[in-house]
Amino acid sequence: MLTNPSPPQMYSGIYDSVEVVLKVFQSLAILEIVHAALGIVPSNVLLTAFQVFSRVFLVWGVAHPFKEAQTSLGMSLCVAAWTITEIIRYSFYTFALLNMKPYILQWCRYTFFIVLYPIGVSGELLAIYSAVTPAAEQKAFSLELPNPINFSFYYHYFLVGIMLTYIPVFPQLYFHMVRQRRKIIGGITKATKKE
Numbered sequence: 001m002l003t004n005p006s007p008p009q010m011y012s013g014i015y016d017s018v019e020v021v022l023k024v025f026q027s028l029a030i031l032e033i034v035h036a037a038l039g040i041v042p043s044n045v046l047l048t049a050f051q052v053f054s055r056v057f058l059v060w061g062v063a064h065p066f067k068e069a070q071t072s073l074g075m076s077l078c079v080a081a082w083t084i085t086e087i088i089r090y091s092f093y094t095f096a097l098l099n100m101k102p103y104i105l106q107w108c109r110y111t112f113f114i115v116l117y118p119i120g121v122s123g124e125l126l127a128i129y130s131a132v133t134p135a136a137e138q139k140a141f142s143l144e145l146p147n148p149i150n151f152s153f154y155y156h157y158f159l160v161g162i163m164l165t166y167i168p169v170f171p172q173l174y175f176h177m178v179r180q181r182r183k184i185i186g187g188i189t190k191a192t193k194k195e
């Protein structure tokens with residue numbers, strides 16, 4: 001028993017070892033929204049924005065300020081899901097730019113999301129949830145009444161609000177990918193059958 005670390009200790013090493021790389025690359029992912037908005041790539045701007053902001057928020061608004069989120073199972077789950085997704089996605093984009101689309105990579109790109117999205121989203125929600133109590137206890141980023149501008153803001157309620165936004169937004173992302181899969185993988189299968 002003494003040699004087995006308790007769950008928070010087990011997960012803390014994972015975040016610590018990727019923290020800097022995670023912060024740099026998830027922040028740079030904002031460029032994906034810019035590229036889509038400028039028409040440099042034909043990605044859906046709104047869906048890309050939701051995808052990127054949810055992760056940027058996780059990194060800077062949840063994991064960075066709250067140790068409890070860093071050491072949560074949720075953080076490890078979403079880091080694992082994001083990592084697998086992005087290795088495949090960016091490899092796919094690179095090959096596409098070279099006018100090559102290896103079928104195995106295309107299949108992974110439009111299939112892995114079926115399990116990785118639920119894992120990633122569950123991880124994100126668990127990580128946000130683990131930050132709610134510390135945010136309330138520390139009164140982090142909160143503004144209490146009375147104050148000169150007569151306005152109150154409670155970050156822990158904001159965190160709960162963000163969690164609730166996943167209910168309408170996540171299905172949009174998921175079913176967008178389902179439609180893409182049907183169009184791209186489905187198309188290839190039909191074409192192959194015709195040949």
Ligand SMILES: CCCCCCCCCCCCC[C@@H](O)CC(=O)SCCNC(=O)CCNC(=O)[C@H](O)C(C)(C)COP(=O)(O)OP(=O)(O)OC[C@H]1O[C@@H](n2cnc3c(N)ncnc32)[C@H](O)[C@@H]1OP(=O)(O)O
Binds near residue numbers: 047117124
């Ligand atoms: C405080 C604010 C907080 C707000 C939070 C609100 C709540 C939101 C809830 C959202 C939950 C999301 C959680 C998420 O973070 C969890 C995970 O990601 S878990 C891991 C699983 N994830 C995935 O599998 C991601 C799947 N989604 C995508 O891959 C897409 O990127 C998507 C964001 C849906 C956009 O897809 P879309 O179909 O619009 O575009 P594509 O990216 O497929 O690209 C279209 C074509 O453009 C080419 N392209 C795009 N980018 C590049 C590039 N950088 N370089 C070269 N080419 C590029 C691409 O090849 C496509 O070309 P073609 O059609 O010819 O193949």
